[in-house]
Amino acid sequence: MKGLCILGSTGSIGTQALDIIRRDRNSYDVIALSANSNAKLLYEQAVEFQPDYVVIMDDEGFKFLKEKLFIHGIKVLKGMEGLEFICTLHNVDMVLTSLVGMVGLKPTIAAIRAGKTIALANKETLVVGGDIITKELEKSKSKLLPVDSEHSALFQCLKGEDRKSIHRLILTASGGPFRGKRKADLIYVTPEMALKHPRWNMGKKISIDSATLMNKALEVIEAHWLFDIDYDSIDVVVHPQSIIHSMVEYVDGSIIAQLGNTDMRHPIQYAFEYPNRNPSVVGYLDLIKNNVLTFEQPDYETFECLELGYKAGKTGGSMPTVLNAANEEAVELFLKRKIKFLEIAEIIKESMNHFKVEYNVTLERIFEIEMSTRDFVNQLIK
Numbered sequence: 001m002k003g004l005c006i007l008g009s010t011g012s013i014g015t016q017a018l019d020i021i022r023r024d025r026n027s028y029d030v031i032a033l034s035a036n037s038n039a040k041l042l043y044e045q046a047v048e049f050q051p052d053y054v055v056i057m058d059d060e061g062f063k064f065l066k067e068k069l070f071i072h073g074i075k076v077l078k079g080m081e082g083l084e085f086i087c088t089l090h091n092v093d094m095v096l097t098s099l100v101g102m103v104g105l106k107p108t109i110a111a112i113r114a115g116k117t118i119a120l121a122n123k124e125t126l127v128v129g130g131d132i133i134t135k136e137l138e139k140s141k142s143k144l145l146p147v148d149s150e151h152s153a154l155f156q157c158l159k160g161e162d163r164k165s166i167h168r169l170i171l172t173a174s175g176g177p178f179r180g181k182r183k184a185d186l187i188y189v190t191p192e193m194a195l196k197h198p199r200w201n202m203g204k205k206i207s208i209d210s211a212t213l214m215n216k217a218l219e220v221i222e223a224h225w226l227f228d229i230d231y232d233s234i235d236v237v238v239h240p241q242s243i244i245h246s247m248v249e250y251v252d253g254s255i256i257a258q259l260g261n262t263d264m265r266h267p268i269q270y271a272f273e274y275p276n277r278n279p280s281v282v283g284y285l286d287l288i289k290n291n292v293l294t295f296e297q298p299d300y301e302t303f304e305c306l307e308l309g310y311k312a313g314k315t316g317g318s319m320p321t322v323l324n325a326a327n328e329e330a331v332e333l334f335l336k337r338k339i340k341f342l343e344i345a346e347i348i349k350e351s352m353n354h355f356k357v358e359y360n361v362t363l364e365r366i367f368e369i370e371m372s373t374r375d376f377v378n379q380l381i382k
């Protein structure tokens with residue numbers, strides 16, 4: 001039985017992970033679960049999966065869970081210390097990082113230091129802390145397995161191949177709900193319109209990121225750190241069907257692609273079972289029903305976030321933290337209807353122009369830069 005700690009168990013990835021476990025109870029032992037504020041769902045999950053620990057960030061949720069879970073003998077912890085603690089428990093083999101945002105950085109480091117295998121969905125962690133995480137991994141027996149669909153695909157396409165033979169990584173992008181639109185069409189789009197992803201059912205933040213193409217920008221940086229590939233050798237192609245999850249082009253002209261249904265339970269199950277392959281818990285791709293696969297150039301002019309991501313990644317140092325923190329803040333402001341859709345990219349651009357790049361940034365400095373960037377964004381919109 002594999003001992004699992006799931007950070008962000010109440011979210012889109014977290015609940016899909018629990019669905020896999022529910023269908024294969026003999027393979028997994030749920031040791032710890034966590035949420036931000038959804039105490040009700042976390043309570044239900046705890047009663048169903050009987051973990052040793054649950055962690056919640058929110059005070060009220062903490063009181064509620066302490067009272068309700070006492071009779072079940074499940075320990076309840078709070079905040080970042082709780083998250084870091086559950087990642088290091090002796091009976092945890094694997095930590096699924098499925099919380100959203102750069103808040104995942106510290107617990108991921110704690111898990112690496114404790115030698116745990118990490119199934120990484122939380123891409124923001126690698127965007128802001130790629131350098132630190134890479135160095136931590138070098139000192140640890142911990143392994144990082146990608147869960148993000150594109151990176152799971154690349155990981156599978158790269159398996160057994162000589163790295164010197166790689167010509168380029170090709171990340172596929174759905175194009176989001178506004179594919180084919182120009183800036184003039186996007187002035188008045190609402191959060192509801194932006195949240196309607198054409199292919200995937202995901203959490204709010206990543207859905208907005210997909211609509212701006214920031215998701216692909218973050219994924220380019222994620223791919224750079226995961227596979228140690230230069231930005232000039234990472235390309236993005238729009239593939240509206242999202243059946244090919246990504247591809248690797250080799251120097252001899254061969255392209256190896258990974259295909260599958262648009263169901264995140266595939267890459268989650270792959271990471272849970274790696275290096276083995278178990279029968280799919282969710283079925284198989286029907287090639288005849290999915291017999292049209294098309295490809296387009298991304299529209300860099302309309303969706304400026306993609307270019308900003310390459311720029312931040314290539315600049316390196318503190319710039320990806322500025323990009324990510326400005327984006328996290330801007331997405332929240334857009335969801336609260338305090339800014340317009342097109343202002344998201346504007347705010348990120350202004351933040352990247354405002355902050356000078358710093359190199360060799362420590363963990364503490366990353367969080368200071370995050371706070372300064374969030375403050376800067378809020379000043380901008382006053």
Ligand SMILES: NC(=O)C1=CN([C@@H]2O[C@H](COP(=O)(O)OP(=O)(O)OC[C@H]3O[C@@H](n4cnc5c(N)ncnc54)[C@H](OP(=O)(O)O)[C@@H]3O)[C@@H](O)[C@H]2O)C=CC1
Nearest residue numbers: 008010011012013035036037038099100121122123202203
């Ligand atoms: N959804 C998807 O299909 C995919 C997601 N990803 C990545 O996976 C990560 C999770 O995405 P997704 O599942 O969609 O997100 P959701 O918003 O659906 O879920 C986020 C989870 O994290 C918790 N959480 C939110 N904020 C905090 C916080 N400040 N501190 C601690 N926990 C917090 C939430 O708790 P609560 O419920 O209480 O708010 C919830 O459990 C993201 O990094 C995303 O980019 C990657 C590929 C695909």
Ligand SMILES: CC(=O)[C@@H](O)[C@H](O)COP(=O)(O)O
Nearest residue numbers: 148149173174175176210215
């Ligand atoms: C499922 C997944 O991995 C998401 O990151 C998805 O790829 C988002 O789709 P976009 O290609 O629209 O960003």
Ligand SMILES: [Mn+2]
Nearest residue numbers: 148149150219
């Ligand atoms: Mn993805």
